[in-house]
Amino acid sequence: MTNSGPSTDRPLSVSLVGSAARRRRERLVKVLFLSAALVSVVISALIVVSLIGGAVDFVSKIIPAQLLEDGWYPRRDEFGLLTLLAGSLLVTGIALLLAVPIGLMSALFLAEYAGPRTRGMVKPVLEILAGVPSVVLGFFALTWISPEVVQLIDPSASDFNLMAAGLGVGILTIPLVASISEDAMRAVPASLREASYGLGARRITTSLRVVVPAALSGIVAAVILGISRAIGETMVVAVAAGGSGGSQFTIDPFEQGQTITAAMASLAAGTDQVAGSNVAYQSLFFLGLLLFIMTFALNQLGDVFVRRTRQQY
Amino acid sequence: MTAISRPLSDTSLRRTGADWKGLAFHGVLLGALLVSLLILFTLIADVVSRGLPVLAERGTDFLTAPTSSRPARAGVAQGIFGTLMMAVFVAIVAFPVGIMTAIYMEEYAADNRLTRFINVNIRNLAGVPSVVYGLLGLAIFVIALKDVTGGRSMIAGGVTLAVLVLPIVIITSAEAIRAVPRGLREAGFGIGASRWEVTRLLVIPQAAPGILTGTVLALSRALGETAPLILAGAVLGGFSTGSKEFVEQLFGRYTTLPVTIFDWARRPQADFRELTAAAIIVLLVVTLLANAIAILLRNRYERVG
Numbered sequence: 001m002t003n004s005g006p007s008t009d010r011p012l013s014v015s016l017v018g019s020a021a022r023r024r025r026e027r028l029v030k031v032l033f034l035s036a037a038l039v040s041v042v043i044s045a046l047i048v049v050s051l052i053g054g055a056v057d058f059v060s061k062i063i064p065a066q067l068l069e070d071g072w073y074p075r076r077d078e079f080g081l082l083t084l085l086a087g088s089l090l091v092t093g094i095a096l097l098l099a100v101p102i103g104l105m106s107a108l109f110l111a112e113y114a115g116p117r118t119r120g121m122v123k124p125v126l127e128i129l130a131g132v133p134s135v136v137l138g139f140f141a142l143t144w145i146s147p148e149v150v151q152l153i154d155p156s157a158s159d160f161n162l163m164a165a166g167l168g169v170g171i172l173t174i175p176l177v178a179s180i181s182e183d184a185m186r187a188v189p190a191s192l193r194e195a196s197y198g199l200g201a202r203r204i205t206t207s208l209r210v211v212v213p214a215a216l217s218g219i220v221a222a223v224i225l226g227i228s229r230a231i232g233e234t235m236v237v238a239v240a241a242g243g244s245g246g247s248q249f250t251i252d253p254f255e256q257g258q259t260i261t262a263a264m265a266s267l268a269a270g271t272d273q274v275a276g277s278n279v280a281y282q283s284l285f286f287l288g289l290l291l292f293i294m295t296f297a298l299n300q301l302g303d304v305f306v307r308r309t310r311q312q313y
Numbered sequence: 314m315t316a317i318s319r320p321l322s323d324t325s326l327r328r329t330g331a332d333w334k335g336l337a338f339h340g341v342l343l344g345a346l347l348v349s350l351l352i353l354f355t356l357i358a359d360v361v362s363r364g365l366p367v368l369a370e371r372g373t374d375f376l377t378a379p380t381s382s383r384p385a386r387a388g389v390a391q392g393i394f395g396t397l398m399m400a401v402f403v404a405i406v407a408f409p410v411g412i413m414t415a416i417y418m419e420e421y422a423a424d425n426r427l428t429r430f431i432n433v434n435i436r437n438l439a440g441v442p443s444v445v446y447g448l449l450g451l452a453i454f455v456i457a458l459k460d461v462t463g464g465r466s467m468i469a470g471g472v473t474l475a476v477l478v479l480p481i482v483i484i485t486s487a488e489a490i491r492a493v494p495r496g497l498r499e500a501g502f503g504i505g506a507s508r509w510e511v512t513r514l515l516v517i518p519q520a521a522p523g524i525l526t527g528t529v530l531a532l533s534r535a536l537g538e539t540a541p542l543i544l545a546g547a548v549l550g551g552f553s554t555g556s557k558e559f560v561e562q563l564f565g566r567y568t569t570l571p572v573t574i575f576d577w578a579r580r581p582q583a584d585f586r587e588l589t590a591a592a593i594i595v596l597l598v599v600t601l602l603a604n605a606i607a608i609l610l611r612n613r614y615e616r617v618g
Binding site for chain 1: 332360434440444453589
C-alpha cells in the first residue's frame with residue numbers, strides 16, 4: 001500500500017477504533033443490557049424450581065388414594081383432583097361457548113366489513129373490555145350474571161354457580177380470541193379477496209369461503225390460546241363459583257364448584273396460616289405445577305398455529 | 314361475430330333483488346360485536362348504580378377510611394395506598410429491566426442460540442397464568458427471601474407484580490423499537506456513532522411513544538391483578554397501619570384495591586355488596602384511565618409512524 005497523497009499519510013486505523021474509554025463504555029452497556037435480558041431466564045428457572053419443589057413435597061406426603069377422593073377439601077386432607085379438573089373443564093367449556101362465536105364474528109366484522117372509522121370506534125371497546133380487572137368481572141358475574149341470566153335459565157340454580165363463573169371468564173376471553181383471529185384474517189393477502197370478487201363472489205361468500213379458510217391456522221391458534229387463558233383465569237371463578245374451603249365433585253354447571261385456579265385462591269385466602277409446611281399449603285404448588293404444564297402445552301400448540309399463518313403468506 | 318350479438322348491458326351482470334343473505338350476515342356480525350359493547354355497558358351501569366350511592370353518602374370518608382369489618386366505617390384508603398405503591402414498584406423494577414431487555418434483544422443480540430432461547434423464554438413467561446406468579450412470589454419473595462423483604466410485605470407483593478408484567482413490558486417495547494426504520498440506525502453508524510450512541514440518541518427517542526404505551530398498559534394490568542397478591546401475602550380483612558413510618562409500611566402488611574374488592578365481594582352481608590361496587594368504581598377509574606391513555610397514545614403514535 002502506497003500513500004496516494006500527503007493528506008492521508010497518517011494511518012487511519014487508530015482514529016476509527018475510538019478511545020479506550022468509549023470502547024469500555026460500549027462493553028459496559030452491552031453487559032448491562034445482557035444481564036437485564038437474563039433476568040427473565042432466571043425468573044423462569046425460579047418458577048419451575050419452586051413449583052416442582054413444592055409439588056414433589058406434596059406428592060411425597062400423601063397417598064395416591066387421597067387424590068381420588070370424591071371432593072376437594074384440602075383442610076380435611078381430601079384432594080379429589082377430579083373435582084377441580086371437572087370444574088376447570090366445565091368453566092372453560094362454558095367460556096369458550098361464549099367467547100369463540102362472539103370473538104370470531106367480531107373479528108370477521110372488523111377485518112372484512114368495518115371501514116377504518118367504524119374500526120377506530122369499535123376496537124377500543126374490545127380493548128377496554130380486555131382491561132377490566134378480573135375481580136371486577138367476578139363481582140359482575142356474581143351480582144348480575146348469576147341472578148339475571150343463570151337463574152333465568154334455571155331458577156333453582158345456586159347463587160354461586162359454575163355457569164355464571166364460566167360466562168364471566170368467557171367475557172374476559174372474547175377480546176383475546178377476537179384480536180388473534182382478526183390479526184390472522186387481516187394477514188390474508190388482498191389478492192385472494194380481489195380474485196374472489198373478480199369471480200363475482202359476494203362479500204359473504206368471500207368472507208366465509210376465502211378469508212376464513214385462509215386464516216384457519218390463526219383462528220385455531222385464537223381458540224387454543226383462548227382455552228389457555230380461560231383455564232388460567234382465577235378471580236372470576238374465585239368470586240362467582242363459591243366453594244370456598246372446598247367443593248364436592250360436580251358436573252352440574254348450576255351448582256357451586258371449584259376450578260384448579262379458584263382452589264389455589266381459596267387456599268391462600270382462607271386463612272393467613274396457610275404459609276407453613278402442612279400438606280394443604282403444599283397442594284398449592286402441586287396445583288400450580290399442573291396449571292403451568294397445561295397452559296404451557298396449550299401455548300406451545302397455539303404458537304405452532306400462529307407461526308403457520310405467518311409462514312403461509 | 315354472432316357470438317356477442319346480445320348486448321352486454323349492465324343489468325345482466327347485476328344481481329336482481331336485494332341480497333338478504335348478505336345483509337343478514339352483516340347484521341349478525343355487527344350484533345356479535347355489539348354484545349361486547351352491551352356487556353361493558355351493563356357492567357358499568359350495574360356497578361355504578363350499586364356503588365354511587367355509597368360514594369355520594371360517604372364522600373371522601375370512603376376514600377380515607379381504613380378497612381373495617383363494619384360496613385358503615387370501612388374505606389379503601391389502605392387499598393389506594395397499596396395500589397399506588399404497586400405502581401411504584403412496577404415502575405422502578407419492571408420498566409428499566411424490561412426496556413433494557415428489549416433494547417438488548419433488538420439492538421445488541423446476535424442471532425444465536427442464546428438469543429433465541431431468551432426470546433422463546435420471554436414469550437413463554439407472557440403466557441404463564443398470573444396465579445402462578447403468585448406462587449413464585451410466595452416461594453421466593455415471601456419465604457426464601459424473608460430476611461430481605463420482611464415476609465408477607467408490600468415489597469414482596471410489589472416485586473411479584475413487577476415480575477408478572479415484565480414480559481409485557483419487554484414485548485411491547487421490543488415491538489416499538491423494531492418499528493424504528495433501519496435507515497435511521499445506518500445514518501447514525503455512517504457518521505461514526507457507536508451502537509450505544511445510535512441507540513440512545515436515535516432509536517430510543519423514536520421508539521419512546523410506543524414504549525410508553527406498552528408500559529402504561531403493563532401498569533394498568535398490574536393495578537388490576539388480584540390472584541398473585543392473595544398468594545403473595547396481601548391482607549384480606551382489616552389490619553392497622555396506624556402511625557407506622559413509611560419504611561415500616563414497606564416491610565409490613567398491606568392490601569390493594571383489587572384485594573379489598575375480593576375480600577368484600579365474598580362477605581355475606583348485603584351492605585358489603587354496595588361497598589364492593591363503590592370500591593370497584595374507584596379501581597375502574599384508575600385502570601380504565603390508564604388504559605385510555607395508552608390507547609390514545611398508541612393511536613397518535615400509529616398516525617405519525
